[in-house]
Amino acid sequence: MAAWRAGVTYAAPVATTWDPEQYLRFEAERARPFHDLVAQVGQVAHRSPGTVVDLGCGPGQLTATLADRWPAARVTGVDSSAAMIAEAVPRTRPGRLDFVHQAIEDWWPAAPVDLVVSNAALQWVPSHVDLLGTWVREAITPGGTIAFQVPSPGGSAAAIAFRTVAASPRWADRLAAVALGSGPRGSRTPVRTPDEYLDLLARLGCAVNAWETTYLHVLPGEDPVLEWFSGTGLRPYLDALAGDAEAVRAFRTGVAEALREAYPREPYGTVLPFRRTFVVAGRR
């Protein structure tokens, strides 16, 4: 994979740290949209892919399922987190499955690929809408497919809780900029609606299957919604406080209170509704 595409400049990636262990605490719930997405690839793609890339592959366990599903394909996982790639690399299968430590913004294939998959990662890439157009035109083969899933835009109760606590007088000077930022739980999320993605990709000549699903995750234990987002959407806030353990503890306590109100604990667990956008676009 070439490191950078000459002549194209995009915004810098959001610098967020990732903790594979925390992320994998809800492995089954996080895997479900990936499988729901990949299940639709065959509906749009008209042949088995020979080359597959998983952008924002995380710890790689889902990337490995792509190699299982298409045994003749060469599969590459790409991720900008050194910790995630370190977790993924032991899953390497020489000639069949490998992992590259690289930002999505810098990814460019040596030759066009047949299938690009990206699950729960493009919301971290502010330039992804522009990149989708470029990939469709130049980075995938005719007949190839791009399949991605992102959290749907719009004010989830969790995003509102993070921003409300971050904008309070106790935290505003350190966290207001994060709340305003372009991360998936910031107010300027780069994520578009399903119909906007459909319109963009259909205008580029793709056959597009776009849809939205709300999962009702029933989570066990105490403060599970805080734990869930500590692995993803809360990370930019925690990163901004990194090195100040007392501030991290106090901020998490404030967020936990707000989340308990927004997502009450029931006798059977805590329900986290999570709306996700799916797009599978086949290049004709």
Ligand SMILES: C[S@@+](CC[C@H](N)C(=O)[O-])C[C@H]1O[C@@H](n2cnc3c(N)ncnc32)[C@H](O)[C@@H]1O
């Ligand atoms: C929510 S995790 C999803 C991981 C995996 N796709 C899955 O479904 O389990 C988001 C992943 O995107 C990666 N990521 C975020 N921004 C990125 C970027 N600009 N370039 C490459 N990877 C990025 C993170 O390191 C993280 O591993």
